[in-house]
Amino acid sequence: QTLHLFLQSGLKAHVSELELYALIITAACHDVGHNGYNNSFHIRSLSHVAILHNDQNVLESHHCALAWTMLTAPGQNILNGLTKSEL
Numbered sequence: 001q002t003l004h005l006f007l008q009s010g011l012k013a014h015v016s017e018l019e020l021y022a023l024i025i026t027a028a029c030h031d032v033g034h035n036g037y038n039n040s041f042h043i044r045s046l047s048h049v050a051i052l053h054n055d056q057n058v059l060e061s062h063h064c065a066l067a068w069t070m071l072t073a074p075g076q077n078i079l080n081g082l083t084k085s086e087l
Contacts, residue, residue, distance in 0.1 A: 003027040018086055025078070029067035034059065 003023060006012065012020055039058045042050035053061040071079055079087060 018082075025071070029063065029071070031059075032063050032070070033066040034063065 006023070015023070037047075039050075041047075042058045043055045047058075049062050050058045053065075071077065
């Protein structure tokens with residue numbers, strides 16, 4: 001919703017193409033793989049995700065790791081053309 005408002009408001013004229021690309025990817029990856037439970041639930045229930053991320057920023061770490069895995073998977077790496085400094 002926020003990205004849609006940003007794109008419709010004319011603010012996109014103030015960011016570079018790379019920044020716009022990053023915003024779109026970020027919006028697509030935000031909360032990827034979220035199962036509807038919060039960090040506290042995962043930690044208290046000793047879920048696989050909580051254990052994997054050592055009870056630290058469980059869902060945030062999970063979203064980031066899953067998004068990165070998806071974005072860099074062979075055959076679907078949409079980040080492939082970016083330089084190290086752009087990443």
